[in-house]
Amino acid sequence: MNSPDPLRILLIDKDPERASQVCAALRHEGHEVIRQRPDATGLTAAVARDQPDMVIIDMDSPDRDTLENMSTLNAHAPRPIVFFANEPGDRATIHAAVKAGVSAYVVDGIQPERVRSIIDSAVAQFESFQALRTELEETRSALEDRKIIEKAKGLIMRHEQCDEETAYRMLRSSAMEHSERLAVMAERVITLIESHSQGSVQKAS
Amino acid sequence: MVHPTPIHRRPGFHVRLGFVPLLDSAPLIVARELGLFDAEGLDVELVREGSWASLRDKVTFGLLDGAHMLAPMPLSMSLAHDRPRVPVVVGMVLSRNGNGISLGNKLYDDLVRSGTDLDNPIATAGELLNVARMRGTPIRLASVAPWSSHDLQLRDWLASAGPDAEHHVQIIPVSPIQMVDAIRSDAIEGCCVGEPWNSVLEYEKLGRILHSGHQIWQNSPEKVLGMRADWTEQHGVMHRHLLRALLAACQWLDNPHNHRLLREMLARPEYLGEQINVLDNHPYSLFHPRLQQHFFRHSANFPWLSQAHWLASRLTLRGQLGPVSGKMLRQVVRPDLFRDAAASMGIDTPVVDSKTEGRHQRPFTLSGRYGPVDVASDRLLGERLHDWLGDNHDRAGSPNNDAPRTKTATKTGPDQGN
Numbered sequence: 001m002n003s004p005d006p007l008r009i010l011l012i013d014k015d016p017e018r019a020s021q022v023c024a025a026l027r028h029e030g031h032e033v034i035r036q037r038p039d040a041t042g043l044t045a046a047v048a049r050d051q052p053d054m055v056i057i058d059m060d061s062p063d064r065d066t067l068e069n070m071s072t073l074n075a076h077a078p079r080p081i082v083f084f085a086n087e088p089g090d091r092a093t094i095h096a097a098v099k100a101g102v103s104a105y106v107v108d109g110i111q112p113e114r115v116r117s118i119i120d121s122a123v124a125q126f127e128s129f130q131a132l133r134t135e136l137e138e139t140r141s142a143l144e145d146r147k148i149i150e151k152a153k154g155l156i157m158r159h160e161q162c163d164e165e166t167a168y169r170m171l172r173s174s175a176m177e178h179s180e181r182l183a184v185m186a187e188r189v190i191t192l193i194e195s196h197s198q199g200s201v202q203k204a205s
Numbered sequence: 206m207v208h209p210t211p212i213h214r215r216p217g218f219h220v221r222l223g224f225v226p227l228l229d230s231a232p233l234i235v236a237r238e239l240g241l242f243d244a245e246g247l248d249v250e251l252v253r254e255g256s257w258a259s260l261r262d263k264v265t266f267g268l269l270d271g272a273h274m275l276a277p278m279p280l281s282m283s284l285a286h287d288r289p290r291v292p293v294v295v296g297m298v299l300s301r302n303g304n305g306i307s308l309g310n311k312l313y314d315d316l317v318r319s320g321t322d323l324d325n326p327i328a329t330a331g332e333l334l335n336v337a338r339m340r341g342t343p344i345r346l347a348s349v350a351p352w353s354s355h356d357l358q359l360r361d362w363l364a365s366a367g368p369d370a371e372h373h374v375q376i377i378p379v380s381p382i383q384m385v386d387a388i389r390s391d392a393i394e395g396c397c398v399g400e401p402w403n404s405v406l407e408y409e410k411l412g413r414i415l416h417s418g419h420q421i422w423q424n425s426p427e428k429v430l431g432m433r434a435d436w437t438e439q440h441g442v443m444h445r446h447l448l449r450a451l452l453a454a455c456q457w458l459d460n461p462h463n464h465r466l467l468r469e470m471l472a473r474p475e476y477l478g479e480q481i482n483v484l485d486n487h488p489y490s491l492f493h494p495r496l497q498q499h500f501f502r503h504s505a506n507f508p509w510l511s512q513a514h515w516l517a518s519r520l521t522l523r524g525q526l527g528p529v530s531g532k533m534l535r536q537v538v539r540p541d542l543f544r545d546a547a548a549s550m551g552i553d554t555p556v557v558d559s560k561t562e563g564r565h566q567r568p569f570t571l572s573g574r575y576g577p578v579d580v581a582s583d584r585l586l587g588e589r590l591h592d593w594l595g596d597n598h599d600r601a602g603s604p605n606n607d608a609p610r611t612k613t614a615t616k617t618g619p620d621q622g623n
Contacts (some may be wrong), residue, residue, distance in 0.1 A: 062380035069378025083288035
């Protein structure tokens with residue numbers, strides 16, 4: 001990966017943590033990375049000043065509309081990578097990039113293999129970051145779910161005067177009947193029983 | 206007309222549609238919220254995109270089956286000459302008008318002081334160049350994507366002032382979402398953008414609407430439904446269902462009684478969210494009367510080949526497309542598919558696929574299959590006329606086997622009015 005002449009890459013990512021990862025990976029490969037979070041017009045100026053060989057930007061950034069148009073203003077401005085999707089190998093790379101949320105702009109005349117390897121490592125960083133985040137979210141929601149299910153079970157046990165296993169079975173079969181997630185059904189049971197007992201309290205008073 | 210949203214999600218045919226959060230993405234949002242997609246057996250997943258570029262890339266790589274698109278976008282994707290083509294099919298227009306050319310306060314005041322007739326776009330374009338000449342630096346205006354009607358309308362407007370307009374005005378690309386900030390920071394002095402951004406500019410007292418897109422190209426198609434051509438080929442029946450659901454949504458949208466509910470739908474965070482809430486106390490709050498945005502009336506949804514050709518000719522003029530033949534155009538824009546879907550709902554459509562653009566100063570009527578059909582006026586800035594010759598050239602090879610053309614569509618002669 002020790003290329004003789006490093007490429008100059010402008011990196012724009014609203015997520016600073018992810019940007020650091022991508023930046024480290026690309027620098028490790030010997031490239032020069034400029035990190036920036038400019039506004040739309042600042043971006044035009046930044047590209048003109050720094051003359052990057054390549055721009056890596058997160059897919060959802062509104063700055064992309066600015067980058068798109070730059071090539072209509074200036075023939076040397078980087079062009080969207082999707083415009084280079086001719087070879088099947090490139091298509092696979094770009095497909096992975098679009099899926100991972102990485103978009104890239106490249107100036108003409110850079111070797112395709114070099115572009116591909118840069119995109120590959122950016123995609124790898126984006127994907128591992130996403131995997132980590134999804135995992136965290138899943139763990140969090142799994143914990144939430146368990147709390148709700150436990151609470152619903154307890155309420156059913158009291159309400160139906162049954163043991164824990166029966167309560168769980170009742171919850172599970174009604175979830176299946178309504179084709180709902182267990183946690184969703186549990187939440188419904190909680191609302192139902194709580195509003196019911198509140199009603200009876202009001203009636204009693 | 207209103208189908209209740211089913212509580213349980215029924216299994217339907219899964220379709221992924223992208224949209225950019227703008228007021229004119231309403232047909233997709235409404236069709237989903239009113240259960241119109243469900244009623245057609247479709248399970249539509251709406252995917253919000255932050256930029257037109259990202260929407261294009263996802264359609265290109267099949268991560269979206271189709272999307273709410275800028276009218277020139279399917280032409281630019283399908284007929285590109287300098288990059289791989291992505292064939293897209295347009296079965297209907299989703300909205301007409303809605304763009305504004307807005308200027309920051311300073312530039313607007315300059316025009317007011319000059320005494321120019323602010324209602325006359327050719328006069329204002331000329332005066333704008335005067336301002337630039339006097340101060341000796343170009344005026345900085347912004348548009349969105351190059352393959353947008355905003356960009357093309359802005360350039361047509363400036364070009365009406367003469368051939369040297371380009372030397373006095375610099376057009377900078379800015380995403381709609383960043384437009385207000387760009388004006389606030391004085392990075393740009395004006396822009397051509399869709400709603401709600403013109404209203405936001407006025408509401409925040411940062412600028413004023415000088416012209417509506419309607420004054421440049423009357424009732425031109427603004428957003429269309431663009432689907433991947435391979436998707437429509439494989440799922441012709443589902444495409445028809447999609448057109449039907451969206452047509453019902455557009456009809457609903459044109460009824461002002463529904464706008465309060467529309468407001469609530471759009472304000473949900475997964476759609477426009479905060480963007481629209483900015484306008485909470487705005488007198489117009491949703492549709493700015495000057496912009497004449499509409500979704501259904503006067504055959505708004507009919508995908509005219511002549512209008513597609515007009516857009517293609519503007520793209521060619523700006524160096525974004527090579528020459529476009531009638532045959533190429535017919536692969537992208539499909540009035541036949543629209544006619545079929547509309548007929549199944551009892552909605553009549555013109556029997557011709559093209560008309561002379563620019564001829565009609567007022568709404569007029571054309572022959573439909575079952576009787577007269579209302580069609581919107583189509584004046585073009587500078588009283589320009591645009592005839593689509595391609596239709597005559599390759600009529601023999603075209604799939605157009607509709608009834609004979611009516612007199613209004615192709616013949617020259619005074620037929621406006623009515």
